[in-house]
Amino acid sequence: MKYFTQFESRELGQELIDLALLYKNQPRLDQAKGQGKRVGCIFLNPSLRTRVSTQIAAQNLGMEAIVLNMDKEGWALEMKEGAIMNKGTVEHIKDAAGVLGSYFDILAIRAFPSLSNREEDINDFVFGQFVKYSGIPVVSLESAIRHPLQSLADQITIQEFSKGKKKPKVVLTWAPHIKAIPHAVANSFAEWTLGMGHDLTITHPEGYELDERFTAGASIEYNQEKALKDADFVYVKNWSAFNDYGKILSTDSSWMLTEKHLKSSPEAKVMHCLPVRRNLELSDEMLDGNRSLVQKQAENRIYAAQAVLSKILG
Amino acid sequence: MKYFTQFESRELGQELIDLALLYKNQPRLDQAKGQGKRVGCIFLNPSLRTRVSTQIAAQNLGMEAIVLNMDKEGWALEMKEGAIMNKGTVEHIKDAAGVLGSYFDILAIRAFPSLSNREEDINDFVFGQFVKYSGIPVVSLESAIRHPLQSLADQITIQEFSKGKKKPKVVLTWAPHIKAIPHAVANSFAEWTLGMGHDLTITHPEGYELDERFTAGASIEYNQEKALKDADFVYVKNWSAFNDYGKILSTDSSWMLTEKHLKSSPEAKVMHCLPVRRNLELSDEMLDGNRSLVQKQAENRIYAAQAVLSKILG
Amino acid sequence: MKYFTQFESRELGQELIDLALLYKNQPRLDQAKGQGKRVGCIFLNPSLRTRVSTQIAAQNLGMEAIVLNMDKEGWALEMKEGAIMNKGTVEHIKDAAGVLGSYFDILAIRAFPSLSNREEDINDFVFGQFVKYSGIPVVSLESAIRHPLQSLADQITIQEFSKGKKKPKVVLTWAPHIKAIPHAVANSFAEWTLGMGHDLTITHPEGYELDERFTAGASIEYNQEKALKDADFVYVKNWSAFNDYGKILSTDSSWMLTEKHLKSSPEAKVMHCLPVRRNLELSDEMLDGNRSLVQKQAENRIYAAQAVLSKILG
Numbered sequence: 001m002k003y004f005t006q007f008e009s010r011e012l013g014q015e016l017i018d019l020a021l022l023y024k025n026q027p028r029l030d031q032a033k034g035q036g037k038r039v040g041c042i043f044l045n046p047s048l049r050t051r052v053s054t055q056i057a058a059q060n061l062g063m064e065a066i067v068l069n070m071d072k073e074g075w076a077l078e079m080k081e082g083a084i085m086n087k088g089t090v091e092h093i094k095d096a097a098g099v100l101g102s103y104f105d106i107l108a109i110r111a112f113p114s115l116s117n118r119e120e121d122i123n124d125f126v127f128g129q130f131v132k133y134s135g136i137p138v139v140s141l142e143s144a145i146r147h148p149l150q151s152l153a154d155q156i157t158i159q160e161f162s163k164g165k166k167k168p169k170v171v172l173t174w175a176p177h178i179k180a181i182p183h184a185v186a187n188s189f190a191e192w193t194l195g196m197g198h199d200l201t202i203t204h205p206e207g208y209e210l211d212e213r214f215t216a217g218a219s220i221e222y223n224q225e226k227a228l229k230d231a232d233f234v235y236v237k238n239w240s241a242f243n244d245y246g247k248i249l250s251t252d253s254s255w256m257l258t259e260k261h262l263k264s265s266p267e268a269k270v271m272h273c274l275p276v277r278r279n280l281e282l283s284d285e286m287l288d289g290n291r292s293l294v295q296k297q298a299e300n301r302i303y304a305a306q307a308v309l310s311k312i313l314g
Numbered sequence: 315m316k317y318f319t320q321f322e323s324r325e326l327g328q329e330l331i332d333l334a335l336l337y338k339n340q341p342r343l344d345q346a347k348g349q350g351k352r353v354g355c356i357f358l359n360p361s362l363r364t365r366v367s368t369q370i371a372a373q374n375l376g377m378e379a380i381v382l383n384m385d386k387e388g389w390a391l392e393m394k395e396g397a398i399m400n401k402g403t404v405e406h407i408k409d410a411a412g413v414l415g416s417y418f419d420i421l422a423i424r425a426f427p428s429l430s431n432r433e434e435d436i437n438d439f440v441f442g443q444f445v446k447y448s449g450i451p452v453v454s455l456e457s458a459i460r461h462p463l464q465s466l467a468d469q470i471t472i473q474e475f476s477k478g479k480k481k482p483k484v485v486l487t488w489a490p491h492i493k494a495i496p497h498a499v500a501n502s503f504a505e506w507t508l509g510m511g512h513d514l515t516i517t518h519p520e521g522y523e524l525d526e527r528f529t530a531g532a533s534i535e536y537n538q539e540k541a542l543k544d545a546d547f548v549y550v551k552n553w554s555a556f557n558d559y560g561k562i563l564s565t566d567s568s569w570m571l572t573e574k575h576l577k578s579s580p581e582a583k584v585m586h587c588l589p590v591r592r593n594l595e596l597s598d599e600m601l602d603g604n605r606s607l608v609q610k611q612a613e614n615r616i617y618a619a620q621a622v623l624s625k626i627l628g
Numbered sequence: 629m630k631y632f633t634q635f636e637s638r639e640l641g642q643e644l645i646d647l648a649l650l651y652k653n654q655p656r657l658d659q660a661k662g663q664g665k666r667v668g669c670i671f672l673n674p675s676l677r678t679r680v681s682t683q684i685a686a687q688n689l690g691m692e693a694i695v696l697n698m699d700k701e702g703w704a705l706e707m708k709e710g711a712i713m714n715k716g717t718v719e720h721i722k723d724a725a726g727v728l729g730s731y732f733d734i735l736a737i738r739a740f741p742s743l744s745n746r747e748e749d750i751n752d753f754v755f756g757q758f759v760k761y762s763g764i765p766v767v768s769l770e771s772a773i774r775h776p777l778q779s780l781a782d783q784i785t786i787q788e789f790s791k792g793k794k795k796p797k798v799v800l801t802w803a804p805h806i807k808a809i810p811h812a813v814a815n816s817f818a819e820w821t822l823g824m825g826h827d828l829t830i831t832h833p834e835g836y837e838l839d840e841r842f843t844a845g846a847s848i849e850y851n852q853e854k855a856l857k858d859a860d861f862v863y864v865k866n867w868s869a870f871n872d873y874g875k876i877l878s879t880d881s882s883w884m885l886t887e888k889h890l891k892s893s894p895e896a897k898v899m900h901c902l903p904v905r906r907n908l909e910l911s912d913e914m915l916d917g918n919r920s921l922v923q924k925q926a927e928n929r930i931y932a933a934q935a936v937l938s939k940i941l942g
Contacts, residue, residue: 028350036656038684048388048410052417056352064679064687069387073697074676075903084907086806091903095678095915095922102927103680137684165568178400193585274413275389275405277396287409294409299416342664362702362724364733366694370666373692383701492714588727589703589719593712601723608723613730 003131003141004308005114006148007188007195014196019310020156020303027060027306034063040104041067041141044126045112049274049301050149054108061313066104070096080127081223083160093126097133099102106137106312113182115246121145122211137312139305145211147184150273151192153300157293158198158233160300161269164198167199168232171268173224174204175281176251177238185273186239187214194218203227206217207249211242224255231265233293236272236282258283259309262291269293317445318622319454320462321502321509327469328510333624334617335471341374341620347627348377354418355381355455358391358440359426363615364455364463368422371619375627380418384410393440405620407440411447420626421453427458427496429560435459436525446509451626453619459525461498463622464587465506467614471513471607472547473582475616482546485582487538487596488518490561491552499587500553501528517541521563525556538569545579549609550586550596552613572597576605583607631759632936633768634776635816635823636891641783642824647783647938648931655934662691668732669695669769672705672754673740677902677929678769678777679844682736685933689941694732698724707754721754725761734765734940741772741810743874749773765931765940773839775812777936778901779820781928783920786826786861789897790929795827796860799896801852802832803909804879805866813901814867815842822846831855835877839870852883859893859937861921864900864910886911890919897921 007013023029040060041051051067058065068074077096078089085092100107109130113121120126127143140148162168167183170193172186191214193200200218202210209220221227228234236257241247256279270291276282286292321327337343353372355365365381382388391410392403399406414421427435434440440456440496454462476482484507486500505528505543507514514532515523523534524594535541542548550571570593576582584605590596600606635641651657667686669679679695686693694701706717713720728735737758741749748754755771768776790796798821800814819842823826828846837848849855856862864885869875884907888933889901890896898919904910915918 038687040680043387046388048384048405049413051387052354052414055380056417059352059940066683068676068680070676072386072700073671073679074674078906082907082912085905090905091676092906095902095904095906098923099677099926100680101686103925103930152480235581274409276406276409277399278392278402278406278409279396284396295412295416298413302417346767357701360702362696362698362719363727365701366668366696366728369694370731373666386700581673588723590723591713592706592720592723593710594714598710609730612727616731 001311002137004148004312005131005138005143006146007191007233010139010195010197013192016307016311017159019155020300020307022153023060023306024303025273028308031060031062033310034058034061037105037313038280039106039108039309040100041065041169042100042107042109043067044071045110047110047141049298050110053301054141054305056173056180056302057309060281060306061309063309069312079129092273093129094133097130098135101134106139106309107134108139108141110141110292111143115180115182115240118245121274139308142184144182145184146188148188149301149304150185151188152304153297154189154271154306155192155196156300156304157271157297160296161293162232165232167197169230170198170200170233170235171227171231171255172200172202172228172235172237174208174255175236175238175257177257177277177281178251180240180246181238183210183239183242186237189235190214190218205250205252207241207244208239209243210239224261228261229264231268234268234270235255236270239280256281256283257286259285274298315625316451318462318626319445319457320453320460324509324511327506328530329464329592330625331470331473334466334614334621335522337374339618344592344624345374347624348372348375348518351419351627352378352380353420353422353469353623354378354414356414356421356423357383358385361424361455363612364424367615368455368619371623374620375623387499393443407443408447411444412449415448415450418450420447420453420623422453422455423558424455429494429496429554432559437452453622456498458496459498460502462502463615463618464499465502466618466622467505467611468503468585469510470614470618471585471611474610475607476546479546481511483513483515483542483544484547484549486514486516486549486551487541487571488522488569489552489571490567490569491549491591491595492565494554494560494562495552497524497553497556500524500551503549504528504532508608515541519564519566519569521555522553523557524553536597538575542575543578545582548582548584550584553564570595570597571600573599585611588612629939630765631770632757632776633766634774635819638823638825640749641820644780644935644939645784645787648780648858648928648935651688651934652931654656658938659688659690661938662686662689664666664805665941666692666694667736667937668728669693669733670737671695671697672699672922673738675738675769678738679924681929682933684930688934689937691937692710696775707757721757722761725758726763728883729762729764732764734767734937735762736767736769738769739771743808743810743868746873767936767940772810773812777815777929777932778813779816780932780936781925782817782899783820783824784928785899785925788924789921793860796828796856797858798828798853798861798863799853799854799859800828800830800863800865802836802883803864803866803885804881804883805909806879808868809866809872809878811838811867811870814838814865817863818846829855833878833880833883835872836867837871838867841903852889855940856889857892859896862890862896862898864898866909869928884909884911885914887913889914900927901926
């Protein structure tokens with residue numbers, strides 16, 4: 001495995017889940033594997049879980065992790081091919097990525113979308129430039145359109161709480177928010193949930209349809225109450241409109257998940273990738289109650305990253 | 315020991331001082347003790363000594379330290395219980411602290427006061443939220459009302475320079491400043507100096523009385539000249555008013571300590587926690603002269619932190 | 629060796645180049661040498677290559693590297709002797725440097741010039757204050773007037789690509805830029821290239837003469853075409869005026885190096901320290917073509933830093 005940027009196959013997905021759960025029991029099992037290897041963690045955007053869990057995963061494997069907050073510590077990056085750099089950008093992505101490729105064994109990169117340039121975002125342009133020019137294995141720490149380490153952690157969590165159910169009913173429900181939020185988590189969650197063979201229903205107000213590249217195979221249901229019925233797992237997430245790109249079409253607070261919404265799904269566990277805006281996306285009673293798996297998901301971020309780094313080390 | 319947030323007892327204080335002095339002689343003595351353990355150093359405010367000394371202390375014990383400048387690298391934190399998060403804050407302290415608690419063995423946290431919300435500050439609200447929700451041992455790297463690692467380092471330094479005197483005369487003197495400064499260092503210094511059984515006099519202009527929770531047992535003397543007479547140690551520090559909360563009541567430069575102020579205290583050593591505003595709080599002649607212990611105090615920050623981390627590791 | 633701040637002698641230069649090339653082949657050869665030693669990497673300005681390559685160099689030697697972005701994470705520093713600190717600065721360089729000197733075995737420091745105070749810059753005032761007050765070995769990560777680790781990496785690269793030529797023709801050519809850029813890279817490159825016994829021609833528009841302390845012994849040629857003839861290495865770099873200090877006197881785009889400029893120098897390799905503004909300083913065709921050594925130079929930064937740290941460790 002050279003790149004970890006998206007869902008590849010159910011077999012590989014299951015292998016990574018199993019390896020992650022092994023590491024969860026024995027974090028230092030492969031302490032010797034990464035000796036003398038280095039991962040560069042490059043952030044173009046803020047991070048808490050992703051940064052720390054990746055550093056810990058690397059340390060658990062005996063690797064050295066170096067974090068670079070490129071947005072704050074480094075130079076403003078130019079992304080366009082052929083640009084005449086006589087404005088604000090100081091270094092071209094080609095040059096920076098090439099150098100980083102010569103410094104590290106693996107690069108892990110976070111590059112959010114602009115939400116203003118649809119074409120660039122849906123082609124995952126910025127992240128792709130790093131992949132293209134670094135010449136070494138690359139792990140996505142969330143790109144414009146995917147957040148695969150989050151989704152792997154989510155699938156680990158689903159497996160842990162499925163009580164042996166082979167095909168749990170999973171519902172991805174849109175939640176209100178005050179800001180225009182990227183699609184990466186929702187896209188990847190759909191991609192992985194479908195890829196792992198689960199039953200996925202996506203519910204959201206009309207107009208919030210996600211990119212079909214990620215959702216083909218899921219049931220789309222505009223009626224949230226119907227969608228939630230008999231759910232085993234409810235994944236709560238806001239995203240901005242995809243068709244009317246980056247727009248906020250609704251802030252309807254009735255979509256915020258509360259206990260009342262789950263009266264027809266007594267077994268439902270509630271998931272969110274964090275950070276979560278309490279009492280806007282999800283109520284306190286949900287997050288602090290027994291249904292919540294959000295802290296479990298966050299903890300599994302370590303072992304998801306560890307499994308991926310381990311697999312790339314080979 | 316699970317928390318290191320305040321003075322506990324003279325016995326524990328002495329044990330930590332002795333352990334710190336042992337590590338000062340043999341920094342890597344307990345290199346094996348922290349193997350495989352991780353401390354997360356969370357900063358909501360700037361730092362130099364505290365950050366670096368804690369990282370070094372952890373490394374000396376074989377621990378891995380991960381620094382997170384939450385104010386710059388992470389997400390804006392919501393502190394209020396039950397908040398409807400539809401404004402600027404992105405993540406609730408409960409969720410962040412819970413996640414960090416699952417990532418680390420020990421958390422070390424810096425959270426300055428607002429100086430605008432007295433009630434919140436005196437209850438050490440922000441720091442307390444981390445303690446409450448992380449579920450793991452927590453070390454204060456300076457909270458709204460205390461800076462116990464600084465105070466431990468100060469007590470180590472006092473012991474080193476007491477020449478066998480059992481009950482040295484210690485004077486805490488207010489100094490002028492142009493900004494409203496927190497009470498944490500002054501509070502903790504009083505708490506530890508009294509707790510360790512020393513003779514403490516506090517001197518400041520009227521109106522600058524500190525919170526009696528920390529100063530009960532000290533002599534309060536408004537006449538600086540009287541207070542300084544025959545002092546063994548003079549601790550110089552500015553703080554804003556406590557009663558008229560967060561206000562600057564005086565910038566009287568005659569309170570700035572100079573050699574002239576110490577003509578009746580020939581043996582006095584001069585202390586300050588740093589950073590110090592030269593020629594505002596303390597004159598160059600003081601800081602650069604033989605009386606100054608400020609560099610010794612700063613160096614002892616490493617061993618104070620190392621003793622505390624070691625004691626928590628058990 | 630206690631300080632690495634400038635070119636010292638051809639013998640030491642060659643020794644460092646040879647050691648760097650040894651480490652390039654066997655990065656972990658001296659893994660035991662730095663055990664228990666610490667280097668503090670202090671940045672007053674942004675960095676990518678310098679920061680990461682120094683961290684990696686330290687790790688290769690078994691050292692612990694701690695990075696402190698003083699401009700962002702620490703306290704605003706006062707530089708002036710005797711300053712009355714009643715304005716924006718929070719800590720005096722003397723106090724900060726003294727503390728850092730007690731925390732680390734080696735300090736590595738980046739301190740760019742202001743380009744507004746010529747006197748201070750040419751005396752390398754800020755960097756000099758760190759050297760003066762830290763009391764421990766100091767490595768320059770670029771000061772107001774020199775960037776010796778870059779120059780060592782450049783000399784390593786020149787040796788690698790000289791094909792046995794004893795005295796290659798090296799040309800340092802000024803390039804256009806839209807910002808006022810420091811002289812450090814150009815100064816150091818001249819100092820090292822001359823010091824290592826190469827044939828150096830410097831070409832730039834009139835008015836861009838560099839400080840003669842660094843260029844004495846080089847040919848100065850205002851006609852770029854003449855200067856470039858039969859060059860073996862062409863080092864491209866912008867700098868602001870030195871005599872009319874910090875000014876931009878020309879943005880003449882004909883000075884931007886392209887393939888056309890090298891028609892009389894078929895063997896010429898092209899160098900730049902990065903970050904480079906593409907199609908302003910250097911054309912895409914140059915940077916992406918076979919002549920370019922820029923990625924090699926960047927990679928050699930690791931081994932330059934490793935040789936220097938190793939030599940200081942002794």
